Amino acid sequence: MKIHSIDIYALSIPFVTPYRLSRIYGTVTDNQSIVIRIRTDDGPSGWGEANPLPPFTEETPAGVFNLLEGTLGPVLVGADAGNIARCRRAVDECVPGNPTAKGALDMALHDLAGKAAGRPVHxxxxxxxxxxxxxxxxxxxxxxxxxxxxxxxxxxxxxxxxxxxxxxxxxxxxxxxxxxxxxxxxxxxxxxxxxxxxxxxxxxxxxxxxxxxxxxxxxxxxxxxxxxxxxxxxxxxxxxxxxxxxxxxxxxxxxxxxxxxxxxxxxxxxxxxxxxxxxxxxxxxxxxxxxxxxxxxxxxxxxxxxxxxxxxxxxxxxxxxxxxxxxxxxxxxxxxxxxxxxxxxxxxVPDEPGLGIAVDEDKVAALALRHASVGPARASQDAGA
Ligand SMILES: [Mg+2]
Missing domain, CATH: 3.20.20.120 (Enolase-like C-terminal domain)
Incomplete structure (x- = not known):
């Protein structure tokens, strides 16, 4: 089960009611998430999500998107999706820290592992x-x-x-x-x-x-x-x-x-x-x-x-x-x-395979403010450029 490609989407979804936090964070009006889908060459897809919130996190939404697109995603294309430990080590050797970007990959790999086994992640x-x-x-x-x-x-x-x-x-x-x-x-x-x-x-x-x-x-x-x-x-x-x-x-x-x-x-x-x-x-x-x-x-x-x-x-x-x-x-x-x-x-607690939820792919695409794909298509694009 090799990783074929990774789709990355930047979303922004408003809150029903603005959320007033401590004086450090002020009032937050929308959720800014980076959502990813890891596709495998002969198996299921897995979904992950990063939730950077500066200054709570050192990471920013744009930074997470760019890191996944430019550095962490390319490292995992071609890797064995079934070996989460090796995938984690590969991204840790690329760059220290950046937990929310790495977390999106970890969630997607767990989702994949569960779907491949036909069992919930728990x-x-x-x-x-x-x-x-x-x-x-x-x-x-x-x-x-x-x-x-x-x-x-x-x-x-x-x-x-x-x-x-x-x-x-x-x-x-x-x-x-x-x-x-x-x-x-x-x-x-x-x-x-x-x-x-x-x-x-x-x-x-x-x-x-x-x-x-x-x-x-x-x-x-x-x-x-x-x-x-x-x-x-x-x-x-x-x-x-x-x-x-x-x-x-x-x-x-x-x-x-x-x-x-x-x-x-x-x-x-x-x-x-x-x-x-x-x-x-x-x-x-x-x-x-x-x-x-x-x-x-x-x-x-x-x-x-x-x-x-x-x-x-x-x-x-x-x-x-x-x-x-x-x-x-x-x-x-x-x-x-x-x-x-x-x-x-x-x-x-759901018992369906993987993360146990249904993801509406069309809706992710429709909500996305920005989208990138890392994988063979991208590599050939670069080669042709
Ligand atoms: Mg807290």
Whole structure:
């Protein structure tokens, strides 16, 4: 099963509602994804997706597209798609870092491996521990009144966990949001707060001091991604568990967090972490160090969400609350049927081969702002030029 060619598409899909994050990221209005299809010469096609989001990620959508078209794609054309480890090594030897670009290739190779075997990816990973998982709903930065309206509307649809975005308002106001939400909805509803690096150490400690009176499921990335000592200080002061998101792209970073005892949990995102294989490495490392994992998401379409679900359902150390499988429901459109798996605040683990979802090829092409193909046709084009 040799890789014949790789199609690369740049998409931009608007959000139903603009999403206000911490002061670092501002308000996001659309999802910018790079979607790829790996074609094999005698077998199925596999789909992958990259979700770069600067300045969350060092990678940009244009950079990912160009890297896949100009460097990583050509390295894999002709390679054995069935040997994911060798494909990963080949791209790692080309260029360090760039996890979201490599993650798209990893997802597509896993999709291919599953389709070739006629089995879902979770079966190739050793098997699923869950038939479904609870799903969280995110709440952008807002007032207690706006928060309450979102929770009531989504709770009526079955959601029991919410991720409340913080870090855009003064700390005292954020504590009031926590107080209002937990006093009204605890214990039926669980709340994660995510500051997206929006606080200094002293602000984070002030937040924890005020929020310790309220039952939070998790406090995510209170301080800068490089401030491991700061995370450890916040963890020591907090009654709620603390998680790292922007601080953990690679297994190396996860190991550093574990050595420092900096956090209780890690946010896994298959795109951010470079695909299913490295995200799984991080999950194993977390388990061995007594840490749990939140299956989190970037601003993703259905391919990344499906890859995340295939991994998440195999893990025995998930955080006991909802996980981020709602990404496509916040978009005005998607080119997969992933969203149909989410009902009553839970996502069903599919058993179809590969990533377990249907991809509408025509829709990908129609949504694409830019398209390139890497493979024999491209090589002959270049030769003729
Ligand atoms: Mg986060």
């Amino acid at each position: 079966a190739l990973l050793g098997g699923s521990l869950a038939d479904d998982l609870p799903v969280l709903w995110p709440i952008g930065s807002g007032t207690p009144e706006e928060d309450r309206r979102v929770v009531e509307a989504r709770a009526a649809e079955g959601f029991r966990s919410f991720m409340v975005k913080m870090g855009a308002q003064p700390v005292e106001r954020e504590i009031r949001r926590v107080a209002a939400l937990t006093e009204r909805f605890h214990p039926e509803i669980r709340f994660i707060v995510d500051a997206n690096q929006g606080w200094s150490q002293s602000e984070a400690l002030r937040f924890v001091d005020g929020a310790n009176r309220y039952p939070l499921a998790l406090i995510e990335q209170p301080v800068d991604r490089n401030d491991i000592a700061g995370l450890a200080r916040v963890r020591a002061a907090s009654l709620a568990p603390v998680s790292a998101d922007e601080s953990v792209f690679s297994p190396v970073e996860a190991a550093a967090l574990a050595r420092a005892g900096a956090v209780d949990a890690l946010s896994l995102k298959v795109s951010k972490n470079g695909g299913i294989a490295p995200a799984r490495d991080i999950a194993v490392l977390a388990a061995a160090n007594g840490m749990t994992c939140l299956m989190n998401s970037m601003l993703e379409c259905g391919v990344t969400q499906a890859a995340s679900l295939q991994l998440g359902c195999t893990l025995g150390n998930l955080v006991d609350c909802g996980h981020a499988y709602m990404s496509t429901l916040r978009l005005t459109d998607d080119f997969t049927d992933f969203g149909a798996l989410v009902t009553d605040g839970r996502v069903r």
